[in-house]
Amino acid sequence: MAVLHFTRALQRHVDAPTEAVDGATVQAALDSYFTRHPEVRGYVVDERGMIRKHVAVFVGPDPIADRDTQSDPVGPETEIHVMQALSGG
Amino acid sequence: MSVLVGTRKGLFAVDRTGTGANAGYGVVATEFLGAPVTAVLDDGRDGTTYAALDHGHFGVKLHRRDAGDAAFREVAVPEYPERPADATDVNPMSNQPVPWALQLLWTLAPGHVDQPGRLWAGTIPGGLFRSDDRGDKWELVRPLWDRPERAEWMGGGYDWGGIHSVSVDPRDPQSVLIGVSIGGVWHSDDDGATWELSTGLRNSYLPPDQAYLPGPQDPHRLDRCGADPDVVWCQHHNGVFRSTDAGRTFTEIEERPPSTFGFAVAAHPHDPATAWFVPAEADEQRIPVDGRMVVSRTRDGGESFEVLGRGLPDRHAYHLVYRHGLAVDSTGERLAMASTTGSLFVSDDAGDTWTHVTSGLPPVACVTWAD
Numbered sequence: 001m002a003v004l005h006f007t008r009a010l011q012r013h014v015d016a017p018t019e020a021v022d023g024a025t026v027q028a029a030l031d032s033y034f035t036r037h038p039e040v041r042g043y044v045v046d047e048r049g050m051i052r053k054h055v056a057v058f059v060g061p062d063p064i065a066d067r068d069t070q071s072d073p074v075g076p077e078t079e080i081h082v083m084q085a086l087s088g089g
Numbered sequence: 090m091s092v093l094v095g096t097r098k099g100l101f102a103v104d105r106t107g108t109g110a111n112a113g114y115g116v117v118a119t120e121f122l123g124a125p126v127t128a129v130l131d132d133g134r135d136g137t138t139y140a141a142l143d144h145g146h147f148g149v150k151l152h153r154r155d156a157g158d159a160a161f162r163e164v165a166v167p168e169y170p171e172r173p174a175d176a177t178d179v180n181p182m183s184n185q186p187v188p189w190a191l192q193l194l195w196t197l198a199p200g201h202v203d204q205p206g207r208l209w210a211g212t213i214p215g216g217l218f219r220s221d222d223r224g225d226k227w228e229l230v231r232p233l234w235d236r237p238e239r240a241e242w243m244g245g246g247y248d249w250g251g252i253h254s255v256s257v258d259p260r261d262p263q264s265v266l267i268g269v270s271i272g273g274v275w276h277s278d279d280d281g282a283t284w285e286l287s288t289g290l291r292n293s294y295l296p297p298d299q300a301y302l303p304g305p306q307d308p309h310r311l312d313r314c315g316a317d318p319d320v321v322w323c324q325h326h327n328g329v330f331r332s333t334d335a336g337r338t339f340t341e342i343e344e345r346p347p348s349t350f351g352f353a354v355a356a357h358p359h360d361p362a363t364a365w366f367v368p369a370e371a372d373e374q375r376i377p378v379d380g381r382m383v384v385s386r387t388r389d390g391g392e393s394f395e396v397l398g399r400g401l402p403d404r405h406a407y408h409l410v411y412r413h414g415l416a417v418d419s420t421g422e423r424l425a426m427a428s429t430t431g432s433l434f435v436s437d438d439a440g441d442t443w444t445h446v447t448s449g450l451p452p453v454a455c456v457t458w459a460d
Contacts (some may be wrong), residue, residue: 013147015161039163043147046190047168054146063430084146 001019002029009084014080016040026059029080044082056085060063060084091117091459092425093138094433095126098451100140102459103425103433114435114446120161121152128413130197131459134205137223138459141166141194141210149191153224158239167210167218167227178240180249187214187240187249196413201262203349209265211252215242217267218280228280233267235342237306238286244273245307245326252312253412258318258335266321266336268308274323289339293327294372306352309338309352310412317361324354324366324412330362331391342391347378353415355424362390365417365424365440367410375409382406384415384426384440400443401434408432413455427453 002023006016023029027049034041046052051067058064058081059079064072072079091104092114096257099122106115121142127149128141136156143149152161174187177187193213200207200219210218210227222238233239242250254268258369263280266287274287286303295305307326313336314320323339325329328349330339343349348368357363366385370378377383382401385394404406408428415426424436431450 013144013150042150042166043144046148048171048190052148063376066400 001076002074002080004029004033004080004082004084007084010040010043010082012041013045016043023074025070026057026064026066026072026074026080029074030070040065054085056083057081090423091414092433092435093129093131093457093459094411094425094427094453094454095140095432096451096453098123098127099394100126100129101450102429103435103446106327110378111333114433114444116447125454127454128194128197128210129455129457130199130208131457132199132208133377133419133460134199134202136460138372139197139224141197143193149194149225151194151224165220165222165226166194167212167216167229169229180240180244182243183248185248191213192249193247193251195251195253196255196259199259201259204262205269207262209255209257211255211267213244213247213251214249215239215251215269215272217252217255217281232282233275233277233284238272241304242269245270245309255334256311256321258313259315259388260318264335266311266313268311268323271307271326272303273304273306274308274311274336274339281395285337287336287339288330289321289332289341290325290330291328291341292325310354312354312364314356314361316359320356320361322354322356322364323353326350326372328387329354329366330392338393342387345385345391345394346396347383347385350375351410352412353410353426357414357416357421358417358419359421360388361440362422363388364391365415366394367415367426369409376407380405380407382408384424384443386440397440397443399441400445402437402445411454414453416456416458418458419460423458425456425458427456429453 001020021029021032094101100120104117106433125143130139138154153164154161169189184366196211208220218227256266258264290306309324321332321336329342329345332339349369353367355365383398427433429452432448433446436443
């Protein structure tokens, strides 16, 4: 299972604990997390399901390539980090 | 009776503090410290407080606090439908496609007293939304969104046009008036099913033959007299206007000392001849005229104005008061005004004299009185 971590900056607004999740893609991993924590969804993706403009998602060391549908593959031991992009100031 | 102040870095509650010689106003509570608060509503119908936040990185959120509760809790935000592949709406200035996604919750307004739970939200880009369950679910008012004129709306200070004023006629829950920057004043008499543009506004920023087109008008803020709902005041980008037919047509008030530019207006809740404005020098110089902070008040329907400055800084004061930065209470006696430089001023005598409560707040977006 992949492990999903959320930036401390987000924890100020909504409780988003680190958890192991199922899913072969980033979208599947996020969806399985949001099923358990629906209140976190709107902080990470917009109403179209796209990663928010100033949120950065890393699979291991690499930023994801597909911010719109998050099709980037996820391995069983992958660490996924949801961060605050510096582009937001 | 307290004042709620929505700022770039949190929501502040201000109330009377101290007694005797120490009596005054002060900050008594804080919420959402660090988060931009873009709209706040104290719903007099049931005592609920709403605060809209713009987290930037993490999107727009809405929080609700029930009457008597100490804490806010998050509720739903308006959601736009998916942008169709063949949509053609673009910003006419930048030519960029209009995002069908919530950028800012700019104003919140209560529905009619006979519609408990009804709320209206004005958003950027250009959305009017309504909720019938106190913000648990929202619905885009599609007949307005689908008007072809929306493609001509331009951003005034923001990248996209937006709705900053929503007013329901106290005599008729079906009658709704909105202000769009930059897209004119619109009214509906059937709860939003059909819409018409109001007339009489004048712009000075387009070629002269387009001055009176009803669409490309920039009403900075609308406010209606509760006791005489036919009377609606408008602080426009380049002038001051008043309507006596519930916002269908407007008449320009050509003289308003010390200037006709500004953002905010507050209509007296009971007296249709009285309103307050916060003038600024001009579009290209958004500071008080001569560095002197003043409020302009009319008590005769705009025939004349008094320039009120007692208690306000009178030299080298560079405050700007945004469109939601001036509020009058339900009695018409108390005013609160707050600026982008973080000062809050309160008057207990309809603007004759002012108390400078604090100059230490973050930049202020909005103020409201909480009964």
